[in-house]
Amino acid sequence: MIEWKNFDTTAAYGKLNALKDKVVLKEAMAGEGGAERVARYQIPMSNGLTYNYAAKEVDDEVLVALCELAKEAQLTEKYEALYNGEVINTGEKRLVLHQLTRGQLGDDVFADGVNKRDFYAGEQKKAAVFANKVHAGEITNAAGEKFTTVVQIGIGGSDLGPRAMYIALENWAKKNGCKYMDARFISNVDPDDAAAVLAGIDAAHSLFILVSKSGTTLETLTNESFVKDALQKAGLDPSRHMVAVTSETSPLASSKDYLEAFFMDDYIGGRYSSSSCVGGVVLSLAFGPEVFARFLNGMAAEDELAKEADPMKNAAMLDALIGVFERNIKDYPVTAVLPYSQALSRFPAHLQQLDMESNGKSVNRFGEPVNYVTGPIIFGEPGTNGQHSFYQLLHQGKTIVPLQFVGFKNSQLHEDVVIQGSTSQQKLGANVAAQIMAFACGKDDENPNKSFAGGRPSSIIIGKELTPESLGALLAHFENKVMFQGFVWNINSFDQEGVQLGKVLAKRVLAHETDGALKAYSDLLDI
């Protein structure tokens, strides 16, 4: 029997608070004891990834308390309930089925009169068939010429995830002979966004994907009109250049304006939709359906590992628990995501949405205010770039920011040079190793300006290489981490009521139905 209770009512909460200052990282990570932690404090993930948490402020005693928390908060049972189709998104009274888009973890889930796994797999198959036809020149523009570019029109979850995944695999695909089409993305309602993308492509050979679950997203519909207008001015028929990704109940679903419509549903939150047709159509067109299928396999493998009840063997769960310890017990407000991989340059922006939109809440799943902090602020840029930027504050600032590193043994393109006895890839790896230790242990110096206090906790996920599978595994890891944290905090990680008020007020501004300060601002902006 699942019991939903607030984090601060658990027995573990008190125990963890008593252990707040148990681990002094600077000491724990020094000498051979440190080496032993690196060897012991890791969990194998799927697809060659390993989660290493040696440089976190935990020890065996803290870990035992975190394991008790996992049990008390029934994390495994709640995950099981989720993938077996319970109404986990209580606010909107919806199932939460994104894991089903890439596997089958438990029972068949029936909703809306269909087997949902079959539904998602069917749409994925439809996208694959469509992409293959486009690549084969069976679906073409009106002149019978092949499409060479695909442009995704979407915002938020319909943009950040697919865009980050595209960037992550673009060079890998080129290298491996499976880059079929260039992809571009239009998201912002700023007209300069659509205009610039349109100026940079050959519209006559471009296919546009309109992505909106509801079919009512202001930015997306506006950009669709912008694009249609441009296509018409270029003498092209928009309905020969557009497909839709939407829900079956949306006004877009049966429109003749699209070559084809691919479906998702209300059980896939936007920020969890990269593995649905929201990511599937654009990535299958860009890299071929096989690559997208491999990406899904990576996600499915990680979803499977997340079922493990013992947090010491479940990387997503332990990562979540340590994050809770840092947020609620250590009171750190921010977490930085720092991939040492240029291909992951927009991965932090996607995780920022995934995490902050899911767990940036102040009420529990029953709508009652909670008395503890919830999701942290997330930001990040790739290393080594960040080292020459904001790392100064991370090392010597007044606020401690826990760090989530990601690193790979090999580069994607396998093109490298040896300078001063090492390759670029070795330099990249050496830097992330060095940073972990610099953050953890610091360095004393007679000159306080050159002193490093240390005590800055970090974890690292290490992989062999960034491939479709390991990328999928990495993404699923974070999706599951965020889910487990939401369970601990007893919040609904699957709604986003906080985005509504701005929409309502913006409509009022456009209708000129404002007064007071809102009218004053609107006037300043010449609306």
Place this chain on the structure above:
Amino acid sequence: MIEWKNFDTTAAYGKLNALKDKVVLKEAMAGEGGAERVARYQIPMSNGLTYNYAAKEVDDEVLVALCELAKEAQLTEKYEALYNGEVINTGEKRLVLHQLTRGQLGDDVFADGVNKRDFYAGEQKKAAVFANKVHAGEITNAAGEKFTTVVQIGIGGSDLGPRAMYIALENWAKKNGCKYMDARFISNVDPDDAAAVLAGIDAAHSLFILVSKSGTTLETLTNESFVKDALQKAGLDPSRHMVAVTSETSPLASSKDYLEAFFMDDYIGGRYSSSSCVGGVVLSLAFGPEVFARFLNGMAAEDELAKEADPMKNAAMLDALIGVFERNIKDYPVTAVLPYSQALSRFPAHLQQLDMESNGKSVNRFGEPVNYVTGPIIFGEPGTNGQHSFYQLLHQGKTIVPLQFVGFKNSQLHEDVVIQGSTSQQKLGANVAAQIMAFACGKDDENPNKSFAGGRPSSIIIGKELTPESLGALLAHFENKVMFQGFVWNINSFDQEGVQLGKVLAKRVLAHETDGALKAYSDLLDI
């Protein structure tokens, strides 16, 4: 006589603490009182920009205390000392002269035996002459063909600022007939970065700018070798394709490996170097020297306004003071930068470096630990995109994050469509106006899950359009804001000792001179 004293020893510090909860934003911004604040709480900037702080948690009494703080901390006198050539960067015993790269605010400054304004102007002129020759086909590749692409190789300050400025003006320049060359950037030591950039350009018609003040930056020298290797493999002579931006004392300065060398010096910090040749060469090549000169004019105008001693007439100074109030009195750890302009998509990443590297310090300018918090964590993405991502936490999360909006009345490209009675640009403006009010006033709802507490402070800089001048003004505003905050906190905003330890340890890893945990991590990463 200038006195450098810690913030918590000022009389204003105590006064401000007593005013911590004086302003309840939700009430202050409601009704006609709110409209009056919007009208009153603004300061004209240069080049059509206005700084509006109506939605900050200040009132006339708080503002008086902030003005007292400005006086007590001698902000104007310290700025004057800086631009007149005093050794403000005490840790490294250096002058701080970036303002001189774009104007002449006070006395002539002589150092290294020369008039520094003449030196910077001379280098800028050299870059202009060089760019004009490239555009005219007087400087060409070995085959006598024009260069079409410029690639900046640099990291940190040699990358983020110039890249953000290039992105900000790229479409504007196309629209206005002054886009001469495409620019690309290589920064990360990850070999996939350089390999991908090289795969996307026509190397035979590309000019590379190697940017390193010291001439010793690991990433940059490594990437230079990577590029040279690729050029040689393509049968090209690297010395016909490369220029350097460096200091006169660097090993690169007199090398025959470069077509030309452009100079900066130790008085220009990397993160303040967009207005030096670090930004000047690439931007002059991309958009022509006239556009870069207009950008500098925008910066100079804002520098001039920053001399005003009354914070109520000095946007950069008041912005700085309100930021200090939020950081130290209200205890907010993070600030978000949210430009409602797609062209400013990488502007937040540059400000993140500018602010966090400058003010992420724990010791004062004399090397003594300070007992108060210093620079905040900075992050941001353009709106409206962010609205569909992390704004959920900003609206309904447990941590209050002050917001810095930027918005423009017109788009850059002036291409727009009317949908449902409004243009995209109007929708963009309506959204930022709506967000300010939603954050400030919130909304009560019977369902706590749909309630918004409000009380989230924000300011907005409103401009007519993003041009070279207004972009320059915007950048100088933030540079000066960060400088004033450093003065209040009594820290050295111009060194970055926090980046050193990681460099030292990385070298040790590459030399295989490690033990303990550092060796263990290195082994995991196959170094």
